[in-house]
Amino acid sequence: MNQNAQVSRIQRGKRTEIRRENERVILDAAERVFAEAGYGGATMQLIADMAGLPKANLHYYFPTKEALYRQVVRNIFEIWLHAADTFDDAPGPVEGIGGYIEAKMEISRRHPFGSKVWASEVMHGAPVIQDYLETTLRDWTVGRMAVIQRWVDEGKMAPVDPRHLLYMLWAMTQHYADFGHQIETLNGGHPLTDAQWREATETVKSVILRGIGVV
Amino acid sequence: MNQNAQVSRIQRGKRTEIRRENERVILDAAERVFAEAGYGGATMQLIADMAGLPKANLHYYFPTKEALYRQVVRNIFEIWLHAADTFDDAPGPVEGIGGYIEAKMEISRRHPFGSKVWASEVMHGAPVIQDYLETTLRDWTVGRMAVIQRWVDEGKMAPVDPRHLLYMLWAMTQHYADFGHQIETLNGGHPLTDAQWREATETVKSVILRGIGVV
């Protein structure tokens, strides 16, 4: 019975499980190495070492360095998009934008490597995910801009350009991940504590919400 | 006489002039290539091609790739620091912070490559300019935080955490350089026009200044 319980919970064939686990380990290691060294600076050997696997094994699961990188970037992009769920059902800018800031700050904290990979990719001209920018991200942006514009029209917030407001939100929240090293250095070399993260989030929220004329 | 005029204006010895000019050309090309490809992705050959010089000539002026990179980063850092001159003699937050935003937005526009190199360097853990972060930047930051805190104490602005306010300013202004490609893509593939840059600057300024309780 013990065996059955295990099988039904996790093991749907050991093969699939091995594959799932190895892909996860490799992707985690790759995300970190790509973030710390950049695409050009990252080597398959380094990723392999961090994953605890021989290099040839990486090429068994991901045919090329670019394919591996592509998968890492797409994973981040998914997380990134879902942060906007808070936007959709919000009755007004206080909950919508305030919640979005909180969600994105949380992502910066939980996924600093992914955020850096994304930033690096965009900074280098988005060679891999240009199509995503032109389709998914574009649609997403247009949709949220419409929501913000509606709030403006309904007098729920000051008449702020929705596009640049979105850019400001992205910039500030991602800054805490992408420039985390600089922030840490200016914090005496220590990572931000729980309280400091809360402080940062609250400061951003209060300045922005007051800045768009709510509260 | 024509010869004398030229000599007195630019040529203080042709040798020094050649050196100055070549170093400038190399540094410009390097800044661009490092920004677009990252440190690891940049090659001396690529920089040489962009500078229109043979690769061996680069090594004559800059012994190693790292030395060249180091010089590029330091040049950016200098520009970056000078943007805060507006801070010093300002009577209050409207002029001080408003002027700082304008100055940094202008830098993002004029030196997009440099900004990206800086961002890349910090994102990768500042391997080259860590000492600068710990000394120059730290002192700079402490100084400006004091100015902001004084404005708060004098009741000239809302009680906003100076440190996080500075981070917000850096984040938003640099975003327009570092994520310029994303912004351009979302702008239909066209670079921001003069009017759009003004719009961006004004939006950032108005939201922030209102957000810190002035105007």
Added chain:
DNA sequence: AATTATGTTGACCGAATGGTCAGGTTGTGG
């Protein structure tokens, strides 16, 4: 138990990269 499909890995390869160097050219000071 035998056969097949999937996973594993050390050894290897061609290409590219950072850097060197010898032998040249050009400017400069005497």
Added chain:
DNA sequence: CCACAACCTGACCATTCGGTCAACATAATT
């Protein structure tokens, strides 16, 4: 005009990198 110094560069080298492959090990299937 000469000699020295600064500048220039094609050819070259050692190293490293992404990627391949053959041989092997393990799991699934019949």
